[in-house]
Amino acid sequence: MTVEDRFLNLLPGGLRACVERGVPLRDLTTLQVGGPAALVCPAHNPEQARRFHEAALRSGLPWFVLGGGSNVLADDRGFSGVVMRVAGQACEMRGDVVTAAAGLGFDELIARTLRAGLTGLEFASGIPGTLGGALAGNAGCYGHEIREFVRQATVLTGDGDLVQVGCDDFGFRYRGTALRDAGSVVLEVVLQLSHGDVESACEERQAHLADRLAKHPVHEPSAGSWFRNLEPAEPGGRRQAAGALLEQVGAKAMREGDAAVFPRHANIIVNLGRAGSGDVRRLAARMRDAVRDRFGVTLEEEVRYLDPAADVVA
Ligand SMILES: Cc1cc2nc3c(=O)[nH]c(=O)nc-3n(C[C@H](O)[C@H](O)[C@H](O)COP(=O)(O)OP(=O)(O)OC[C@H]3O[C@@H](n4cnc5c(N)ncnc54)[C@H](O)[C@@H]3O)c2cc1C
Known part of the structure; x- marks a missing residue:
């Protein structure tokens, strides 16, 4: 057998x-x-x-x-x-509290909550993927992160137990969580939203969607930003955009096979058609090496690599 x-x-x-x-x-x-x-x-x-x-x-x-x-x-x-x-898709709203299955599309959830008069998540409009993926990686943009809205979640631990956890148990950090590192799976999420100004929230949503359309590969195959932004030089400072460093080393002109840097965003790799994982890895290595050689800093991947036989991702 x-x-x-x-x-x-x-x-x-x-x-x-x-x-x-x-x-x-x-x-x-x-x-x-x-x-x-x-x-x-x-x-x-x-x-x-x-x-x-x-x-x-x-x-x-x-x-x-x-x-x-x-x-x-x-x-x-x-x-x-x-x-x-x-793959769970269920979603229930009571007052300003939303309980949703982690397989629900994150942007679908944002659209639904706005239709129901609930604001808060509009900052994340257009982030692809599921609610669970967003939580596991503490997705964020435009100065906000999903962690700001989490009340509790149902999680499957690495030992196979279904448990309820609170926001503090996630171990949220920039683009990651201790919970994901520990091999836990987010299955259901309770979010605290607000009965805010829906009209301006919808305007914000449209502005972010338009911004993404202009700057991101919305129609081309990609995995979003490849490298994490750099930690601030001083506590409380701003992160330095990896894309700005990549731009200065000419990353936008880099290509390996059918893997290429997106011409409008130096930190995004797109698949022009038949890119293999080797092409993508070689391109990412060239991007990282170029930044290291010029600026002396080593970029770290935001994208997760799924190795052929590993049960832990890098
Ligand atoms: C065009 C584009 C734009 C993007 N813009 C942004 C952005 O602005 N901000 C941002 O933060 N990200 C952005 N991303 C990256 C990505 O969309 C987010 O990280 C998203 O939240 C990942 O969700 P997912 O369901 O696709 O996760 P997956 O890609 O399926 O998984 C990512 C990681 O999370 C783990 N994971 C997935 N689901 C769960 C779960 N339920 N429980 C535990 N672990 C889980 C996986 O094992 C894997 O390690 C962008 C991507 C693209 C392609």
């Missing part, structure tokens, strides 16, 4: 039927790079996530959690384990 069969045998029949084999990761990631994942499991609720996780642990298969795949570089060789897709 193969290890994949052992995994499938550990699942109840209904869940087993949902598992897909050999799904190309290029179809599950916005950069559209990556070979087949051995097993892809959509979890529509916390209990399904728990069952998939338990079966992966017991069968000894590596494990990776995927939301919208908008911040991930998968490998051409694929992934030899279980990819769990957080």
